[in-house]
Amino acid sequence: MDHPLILLLLVPVLGALVVALLPPERVSLIRNTAILVAVLTLVYATGLATQVDFSSAAIQLNTSIVWNEQLGTSFSLGVDGLAFPLVLLTTLLVLMALLASHMITHHVKGYYLLMLLLEAATMGVFVAQDWGLFYVFWELVLIPLFFLIDRWGGKNRQTAALNFVLYTMGGSIFMLLALLVLFDATPSHSFTFAAMAEGAKHLGATEQVLIFVGMLIGLGVKMPLFPLHGWLPLAHVEAPSPVSILLSGILLKMGSYGLLRVIEILPAAAVAMQGVLFTLGVIGLLYGGLLAWRQSDMKKMIAYSSVSHMGVVLIGISTLNVYGMTGAVYQMVAHGLVAGATFMLIGLLYERTHTRDINDYGSLIKVTPRFAFLIILAFVGGVGLPSTAGFVAELHVLIGGFSTWGWMIVLLSLGVLVTAAYSIRTVKHLYTGPVRLDMEKVDDLHPLEMVAAGSLIAGTMLLGFYPTPLLDMMDVSVQHLISQFTAGSMAQLSGGIMQ
Numbered sequence: 192m193d194h195p196l197i198l199l200l201l202v203p204v205l206g207a208l209v210v211a212l213l214p215p216e217r218v219s220l221i222r223n224t225a226i227l228v229a230v231l232t233l234v235y236a237t238g239l240a241t242q243v244d245f246s247s248a249a250i251q252l253n254t255s256i257v258w259n260e261q262l263g264t265s266f267s268l269g270v271d272g273l274a275f276p277l278v279l280l281t282t283l284l285v286l287m288a289l290l291a292s293h294m295i296t297h298h299v300k301g302y303y304l305l306m307l308l309l310e311a312a313t314m315g316v317f318v319a320q321d322w323g324l325f326y327v328f329w330e331l332v333l334i335p336l337f338f339l340i341d342r343w344g345g346k347n348r349q350t351a352a353l354n355f356v357l358y359t360m361g362g363s364i365f366m367l368l369a370l371l372v373l374f375d376a377t378p379s380h381s382f383t384f385a386a387m388a389e390g391a392k393h394l395g396a397t398e399q400v401l402i403f404v405g406m407l408i409g410l411g412v413k414m415p416l417f418p419l420h421g422w423l424p425l426a427h428v429e430a431p432s433p434v435s436i437l438l439s440g441i442l443l444k445m446g447s448y449g450l451l452r453v454i455e456i457l458p459a460a461a462v463a464m465q466g467v468l469f470t471l472g473v474i475g476l477l478y479g480g481l482l483a484w485r486q487s488d489m490k491k492m493i494a495y496s497s498v499s500h501m502g503v504v505l506i507g508i509s510t511l512n513v514y515g516m517t518g519a520v521y522q523m524v525a526h527g528l529v530a531g532a533t534f535m536l537i538g539l540l541y542e543r544t545h546t547r548d549i550n551d552y553g554s555l556i557k558v559t560p561r562f563a564f565l566i567i568l569a570f571v572g573g574v575g576l577p578s579t580a581g582f583v584a585e586l587h588v589l590i591g592g593f594s595t596w597g598w599m600i601v602l603l604s605l606g607v608l609v610t611a612a613y614s615i616r617t618v619k620h621l622y623t624g625p626v627r628l629d630m631e632k633v634d635d636l637h638p639l640e641m642v643a644a645g646s647l648i649a650g651t652m653l654l655g656f657y658p659t660p661l662l663d664m665m666d667v668s669v670q671h672l673i674s675q676f677t678a679g680s681m682a683q684l685s686g687g688i689m690q
Contacts, residue, residue: 196239196318197268200311203310210303229286245272245275248668250320254269277524281317285309290639290640291436291535291643305338306335309335312331316329316448344429344431347425352426357422358419362413366408366409369404372402373390410449417475417478424495435534439494440530451516451519451520455672469596471502472505474502477605478499481609499610500522507519507587512594514591518587518591520669528650529651532647536569536644539562559636562635563621568651572652581655583654589603
C-alpha cells in the first residue's frame with residue numbers, strides 16, 4: 192500500500208460503514224464487529240512501527256495529495272517520534288473503551304458507529320502534516336463527541352455536550368485567525384507544516400507572539416489550560432464512562448500535541464512565552480489537584496486530576512530542553528493509560544452501585560477484591576510512584592525543570608503530594624471501614640473487564656519498569672525539536688525579541 196496512513200484512517204471509517212449496514216436488533220453482532228475493527232486498527236498501527244525509522248527526525252510514511260492549489264490546502268499525512276506514540280495510544284484506548292461499552296443498551300448501532308468515527312478523526316489530528324487538514328480533523332472530532340455525550344450521557348448531558356462544543360469552537364476561532372495570519376505571511380501560500388514554518392521566519396517577534404497566543408487559546412481549551420477548563424468536569428461527569436476514557440485519555444493530548452507543533456514553527460514566540468507557559472502549568476497543576484482533593488464525586492475528582500496532570504505536561508514543554516520535553520511527551524502517554532484505566536474502573540463500579548460518592552462506599556476489598564487490586568494500582572499510577580510510567584515522566588520534567596527554572600520546580604513536588612493526598616483518601620473510603628449493607632452484593636470485575644482495565648494498568652507498569660522503547664521512539668524527534676533552542680540560537684532568538 193503506497194499510502195499506509197490513509198489506510199489507517201480508513202479502517203475505522205469503513206468499519207463504521209459496516210456497522211451502519213447491520214440490522215439494529217443484532218446488538219451482539221454490532222458490538223463484536225466494532226471491537227473487531229478496533230482490534231484490526233490497533234494491529235495495523237502496531238505493524239506500521241516496523242516501517243518507521245525512529246532514529247531519524249524526518250516525517251515518515253508521507254502522503255501528500257493536493258486538494259486546492261489556490262487555497263494551498265493538501266491532504267498531507269506523516270508521522271514522527273512525537274506523533275506515533277499518540278497514534279498507538281489512540282488505537283489502544285478506543286479498543287479498551289469498546290470492550291467496556293457493554294452497559295450501552297439503547298441506540299447501540301449509532302453508539303459504536305460514532306466511536307469508530309471518533310477514532311478516525313482523532314488519529315487524523317496526530318498524523319496531519321498540513322495545518323488546514325489539522326484544523327479539519329480538530330473540528331471533526333467535535334461531531335461524534337457531541338452526539339456521544341448528548342445521546343448516551345447522564346441527566347445534564349445536553350448542557351455538557353453544548354458546553355463542550357461552545358468552548359472548543361470558541362477556542363477554534365482564535366486558532367483559525369492565527370493560522371490565517373501565518374498563512375498570509377507564507378510566501379508559498381501553503382498550509383503544510385514545513386511551508387508555514389518557513390513563512391514564520393519572515394515574521395517579527397511581536398507577530399509570532401500574537402499568533403502563538405491565538406494558537407495557545409485554541410489548543411488550550413482541549414488540554415485544558417486554566418482558565419479554559421470549564422467544560423471538562425461537566426463533560427466527564429455526564430459522558431458515558433467509555434467516552435470519558437477517550438476524553439481524558441486521548442482528547443486532552445490533542446491540545447498538548449498541537450502545542451508542540453506550534454513551538455516547532457514559532458520558536459521566537461516560544462522563548463518569549465516560556466514564563467507564561469510555566470506559570471499556566473503550575474497553576475493548572477496545583478489548582479486541578481486542590482479541586483480534585485475537594486471532590487467526593489469520583490468522576491469529578493478524576494476530571495480535575497486530569498487538569499493537574501496536564502499541568503505537568505505544560506511545565507515540561509515550558510522548559511524548552513530535552514529532559515523536560517521528553518518528560519512532557521512521556522507524561523502524555525502515561526496519563527492516557529492511567530486516566531483511561533481509572534475512568535473505566537470507576538465507571539464499571541458506578542454501573543454496579545449507581546453512586547459515585549466516595550462516602551457511600553466502605554470496605555469493598557472483601558466484596559470486590561479484583562476491583563480493589565486494579566483501582567489501587569490505578570491510583571498508584573496517577574500519583575507517579577516508582578515502577579509506574581508517571582514516575583519516569585515526572586522525573587524527566589523535574590530534571591528538565593530544575594535546569595531551566597531552578598528551585599521553583601519544587602512546586603511540581605507539591606503537586607505530587609496533593610495527588611497522593613486525594614488518591615489515598617479515595618482508596619481509604621472505598622476499601623476500609625465497615626462493609627455497608629447495600630454494598631454487600633456488588634459484582635466483582637468480569638473476565639473481559641479484567642482484560643480491558645488490566646491491559647491499561649499493565650501498560651502503565653511496563654512503561655515504568657521498562658521505559659526504553661518509548662524513550663527511544665521519541666528521543667530523536669524531541670532532540671530535533673529542541674535543536675532550535677540551543678545556546679546560540681536561543682541568544683539569536685532572544686536578540687530578535689529584544690529588537
